[in-house]
Amino acid sequence: MPNDDGDLTGPQKALHRALREVRAAQDRRSRWPDDGREAMTKLARLFPSLAKCPGITPWDQEAVLGWLCAEEAPTVAAATAATFVLTVWNSFIDWREPAREMRFAVPDRASRFDILAAMTTWTPNDVTAARAWVDAPFWP
Secondary structure, eight states: OBOTTSOBOHHHHHHHHHHHHHHHHHHHHTTSOSSHHHHHHHHHHTOGGGTTOTTTTTTOHHHHHHHHTSSSOOOHHHHHHHHHHHHHHOSSSOTHHHHHHTTOSOGGGGOOOOHHHHHHHOOHHHHHHHHHHHHSOOOO
């Protein structure tokens, strides 16, 4: 019920706050496609450092992992961006294990994502790409 100043109080205030939070969550979720692979493609394409990475369109985590762990190393910024998107795809596995199983040249390059390394190597556009996910996270 509004008070004398016209401000909402009590249950109505709580209901309006909850509705705003639901709308904000819907807005954040609408930034990404519903399909997990399409959402990953959209996210990965935001990173300029991943422009030459195979497996982005369409999303193929094994191709991204293979590129990351190839004999010819991507830049540190690109490697960090690749570990970021692989971590978004599946944060529960140690990506070095499938890289070893697939006999990629440098499996240890697929170590856990390191935010401090990212901030020291990424361009402002790469940081903006990561912020897009931080602002509206999804889990495929």
